[in-house]
């Protein structure tokens with residue numbers, strides 16, 4: 001797999017989808033049999049992945065099955081939950097204890113590891129020895145919102161590899177610079193993003209958006225920058241992406257990336273909305289919508305709400321394949337809504353483009 005590639009597979013069956021993705025990118029070509037391969041999910045707390053905070057254990061099962069089928073057996077799962085959670089508890093409640101027993105892959109609690117202090121530009125960071133000793137790290141972040149940094153994905157997920165006292169220090173230092181520097185000191189070799197559910201606002205979950213996709217990349221800056229765009233943010237709004245780009249962790253210009261979609265977006269039944277999503281879902285009329293498209297619209301409405309302009313947007317906003325043959329008044333999202341009075345192109349359009357489209361067609365100025 002090349003540094004500038006992003007692979008995407010749409011659907012909800014994480015185990016099957018990740019095996020398809022791995023066989024497409026053929027990671028075995030870059031592995032040696034004796035490698036210690038560490039899988040690093042996001043188990044920030046002890047909640048099920050459907051809440052939008054943690055990595056779906058089915059995704060991890062798929063990775064393990066694929067690697068074992070290729071005769072790679074030296075595998076571990078490592079994580080250090082956030083300071084308010086006990087990792088052992090998260091392993092149990094998120095389904096990882098069961099994964100470990102079933103596949104005989106040991107769990108490493110990085111809150112209780114030995115730590116090695118590494119330094120970049122005069123900043124010392126205590127990093128778990130287990131993570132530093134791994135020969136190949138597969139980072140399995142969740143793509144979701146974050147109250148302080150706007151988004152969290154590959155770069156920030158590596159924070160699970162530092163000590164609790166270091167995590168507290170990161171917060172005192174404002175998160176952005178230390179997150180970027182940490183990624184200069186520890187390399188993630190492959191990133192597989194869980195974008196099946198991801199929280200709209202908070203890393204701890206509670207307002208999940210179903211986006212039904214997984215993505216693979218090698219460059220954490222590239223994938224984070226791509227995810228930021230999907231969520232309606234520019235990299236200048238997510239400072240750690242810009243810093244990581246500047247110090248050479250990777251390249252943020254995803255528009256230069258080769259993006260390969262393995263399949264078509266799939267329509268989903270929109271589940272009963274929870275948390276903040278309810279407010280935004282009430283503005284939407286969806287018919288056979290693909291989750292990728294729906295996710296873009298929800299993220300766009302959130303951005304507009306943050307600017308205090310939500311009530312200026314004419315509703316209902318129509319979206320989904322069910323509107324393909326219809327002509328209708330008002331606003332439509334995506335190529336399926338070409339029959340709308342006004343629509344934004346894209347299949348799916350990015351949250352950023354949807355945001356600009358909706359703001360341009362507000363009730364006040366039109």
Ligand code: SF4
Pocket residue numbers: 265288289290292293319320321333334335336337346347348349
């Ligand atoms: S434009 Fe239509 S087909 Fe394309 S992602 Fe949106 S709903 Fe799906």
